Amino acid sequence: MRRFLVLAAAAATLACSLTVRADDTLVIYSERREPLFVPILDAWTEQTGVKVQLLTDQAQVLTERILAEGERGRADVMVTVDAGNLWHATERGALAPIQSPTLAAIVPEDFRDPDGRWYAVTQRARVIVHSTDRVQPGELSTYEDLADEKWRGRLCLRTSKKVYNQSLVAVLIDRHGEQEAERIVRGWVANLAAPPTTDDNAVINAIAAGQCDVGIVNTYYYGRIVNRQGEIPVAIFYPNQGDGEGGVHVNVTGAGIAAHSKQPELAQRFIEWMLSEPTQRLFADIDFEFPVNPDVAPNPAVAAWGTFRPDDRNISSAGRLQAAAVRLMDRAGYR
């Protein structure tokens, strides 16, 4: 057995050294927070011997940069959070299409660009959190229901400047049309117990402290806080699970090949590697996110929150409507 492993390792090294010149480096433009990405990249370098250069910035900055650098650019892969950013990058022509049977087999259709210009790497669920003292799960149902008068003075939300809320509202527009979506958002604003916070942690902390009773956050923020502080009087509720209610709003971190990459094969190999089972397990454990590869189970702590039905429309539809969502929130006075 041991001899076999050594042989396999040697073969793998040989294979890598044959396909990749030692001085090759992969240049990645990324909007994923470095502490949540660097460990993954270290694993890649360790396993393949291919070095990585990482440039972190806002997705739109990276998109403009790829375009402005053009043929002389060095970017191979672009990685960014949020479907809206991915949609915008493809609209601007910063990403090249990928023909990969491997990726097509792993990544569900809703989690990739219809033309194969980007593929989701991890998914993040935006859910309702509620006080376990003052709210029974039975009182909760949908995102839309949080606009109801019974939540007056009991809701906490993060600022509308955060892209997660922009894509959630984009989904509301897609589902109900602009008019109804604006009515819902106005309802949320009327129900606010405090001014919108700058981050999801503040929403969870405010509920725990008693400032408000319900809020909307991404699950991994909840995971981090519980991980740090132990049990808190706040629980996750998966909304929109009834018939015709759509499902839980899911957003992604996605990756694509930069339009002018000189080594698209290597870039493609990297993306395929990110979606392989071992790497997906790494992603699942690093920050309480949900893996995209259906063969990989979420982290046990995440699995304990129960299962849910995600929204059934293609994730890029949210991106298409995101700018409309920003305007709608401006109109509705959601700061």
Added chain:
Amino acid sequence: MVALLACAPLLLALVGLAGAWLTPVEDVWPHLLEHVLPRATTNTLALMAIVGVGCTLIGTTCAWLNARCDYPGRRLFDWAMLLPLALPTYVVAFVAIGLFDYAGPIQSLWREWSGSRTALFTPYGLGWAAAMLTLCFYPYVYLTLRAVLLRQSDDHVAAARTLGLSPLRAFWRVRLPLLRPALMAGLGLALLETLAEFGAVSLFGVDTLTTAVYKTWFGLYSLPAAAQLASVGLLLALLLLGLEWRARSCQRQYGGQRLRPVRHRLGAGLASLAIGGQSLLLLVAFVLPIIQLLAWASTGAGRGAADLSALWNTVKIGALAAVLLVAAGLLLVTMHRHARSLTARGLLALATMGYGIPGTVLAAGLLLGVLMLESTLAGIGLGRVVLTGSIAALLLALYVRFLRAATEPLAASLGQMKPSLFCAARTLGAGRWRRTRQLLLPLLRPGVFAASLLVAIEVMKEMPATLMMRPFGWDTLAVRIYAFTIEGMWHEAALPSLILVGTGLVAIWLLVRLQERG
């Protein structure tokens, strides 16, 4: 010619953004005009007004107390009042929110004690943002006024008093006009900083012109409209600059050497008021934030992000930028003094405008401009010039952004010199080079030190431009902090913040020591 060269980086950035004006974006503007711009403009103006008044009051009072009065503990407060300069605004903002929010320690204690669930206060909005920015920016006014007050003689005021003016009228009619240039210099820095501020105002949830620019680019996906919106901010900066220029023009004043200013001994009542007031200020602006940071850092979070390489990069870029900017500043300031044509003077003033432009906008413009330049050069066969992603590009961005932090102290220090000194040297047969080397540079030394350290402190705290222009995988402490604060991971951000503050404190300590010796 040199003036044009000094402006070149800024012009390059503007050219990068100017492309935006060629792209029609009419579908975004009606929305901006109706729902975004009115609110953002009012907020920006209100913020600048409050911060301006606040900084003037605090800065002038403290400068007067420590430069012109004597009371127990003055030596301590004299430099301690500069400490808040080491704290980046975005750090102050997240600490204030963590400390004063409903779920924070202060309100939690209150709820436990009173049993009530109502919030005491909500640390969001214009008032909070203005208060915190004032606490961060008053040292600019303090620093410039203090330096002048230490040297300005009382001759004029004394003369006014003998001519029968009451103390109050003498202050109003004589002292204040004499202080106006220094006050305007410090206030100008504070107000331009406020205009360009992004991190803190967005944490406090205040919509300003700068946040509107960000939102238009990142939320409405329109870089052209964002660049156009940024021009509105630029217009405001220009207006401010014009006002400052007007306030300072027609004024030449030189340090009186005859009478050393007398320090007023404060009575017991006033002295305790001075001590109490300044202690309270320092407690809120410096001690409390540090305690909260220490508490967060002691949880052990963020240890991985506080390695030596980020610290080394931070110090390195601070030092490099200080040398470059002060050298450029020296050249500009001496030229400005001799410049005759209005165009040259205007261009020189323009070169320091970047101080009022939000870092991201400026860096984006510069990045696009540089890339355009690179491809043009490659196009005409001038080989491969690769500037993007190098330290040089980063320095260029910092040059545009912070040149003003170098020229202001230099100009202030130059303004104190009598031209007669140079005329005398000339009549004695000293050549231009000798005059510069033996007279100008030694006399400018305090100004040079002040400028270098101010630039270093500013550069080390800078985030958005550094993020965009830095070489691959090249982190500074500010970039590390940003990676955490963007996700609200304040525990993790605390340790790199503390190290950054520590580095800034070393710089401030140097500044004070050198000023004392000078």
